[in-house]
Amino acid sequence: GDSVTQMEGPVTLSEEAFLTINCTYTATGYPSLFWYVQYPGEGLQLLLKATKADDKGSNKGFEATYRKETTSFHLEKGSVQVSDSAVYFCALTHTGGFKTIFGAGTRLFVKA
Amino acid sequence: GAGVSQTPSNKVTEKGKYVELRCDPISGHTALYWYRQSLGQGPEFLIYFQGTGAADDSGLPNDRFFAVRPEGSVSTLKIQRTERGDSAVYLCASSPLGRTGELFFGEGSRLTVL
Numbered sequence: 001g002d003s004v005t006q007m008e009g010p011v012t013l014s015e016e017a018f019l020t021i022n023c024t025y026t027a028t029g030y031p032s033l034f035w036y037v038q039y040p041g042e043g044l045q046l047l048l049k050a051t052k053a054d055d056k057g058s059n060k061g062f063e064a065t066y067r068k069e070t071t072s073f074h075l076e077k078g079s080v081q082v083s084d085s086a087v088y089f090c091a092l093t094h095t096g097g098f099k100t101i102f103g104a105g106t107r108l109f110v111k112a
Numbered sequence: 113g114a115g116v117s118q119t120p121s122n123k124v125t126e127k128g129k130y131v132e133l134r135c136d137p138i139s140g141h142t143a144l145y146w147y148r149q150s151l152g153q154g155p156e157f158l159i160y161f162q163g164t165g166a167a168d169d170s171g172l173p174n175d176r177f178f179a180v181r182p183e184g185s186v187s188t189l190k191i192q193r194t195e196r197g198d199s200a201v202y203l204c205a206s207s208p209l210g211r212t213g214e215l216f217f218g219e220g221s222r223l224t225v226l
Contacts, residue, residue: 015140032213043116043217044155044203089154093213098143098166100213102154 002027004103021075023090031092033073118216133189137206148205
């Protein structure tokens with residue numbers, strides 16, 4: 001069945017450091033890919049998405065590129081802030097489908 | 113406008129009791145989902161509604177779990193004869209028509225079964 005694998009956390013960085021959170025997936029066909037973020041005390045919210053190969057999703061300085069050849073969708077940010085501290089979830093949904101499959105999440109701590 | 117609202121935010125119950133969790137989705141969102149999230153894990157799909165009908169309930173773990181959405185808006189997740197293993201955060205999400213995978217989540221209902 002479909003699955004999403006994320007790098008284990010926690011990831012601890014200093015402010016202004018470069019962030020990469022790895023995500024790979026297993027799925028038939030061509031799913032849409034997502035990153036969700038959960039800030040402390042809040043519900044999950046959509047951060048960015050990409051719906052086809054080579055698409056780049058971006059939002060709030062975060063980016064991720066849909067790489068079909070490596071079945072990956074790594075999240076990157078050039079300069080993290082303390083306010084980026086949260087749990088990040090990679091996810092996939094088949095086009096026209098409705099069941100979203102989530103990874104286990106990666107907790108990010110950013111120190112001032 | 114208002115986001116997805118879930119009540120109660122916390123529920124503590126004893127093993128064997130019956131529990132209801134309520135979800136009020138974003139107005140106009142036709143799709144509604146229930147997920148379950150255990151500590152340190154990602155959300156796990158339980159059931160999906162399109163309108164009033166359950167289009168897919170394949171994620172419900174057993175027949176103690178049931179969900180309804182009688183008027184196509186508010187949904188209730190019902191758990192009978194609760195077990196300690198049911199302890200988790202139950203998440204509700206809604207989505208507008210045609211935006212597959214773009215889920216708007218509530219803050220969840222944390223269920224603790226003693």
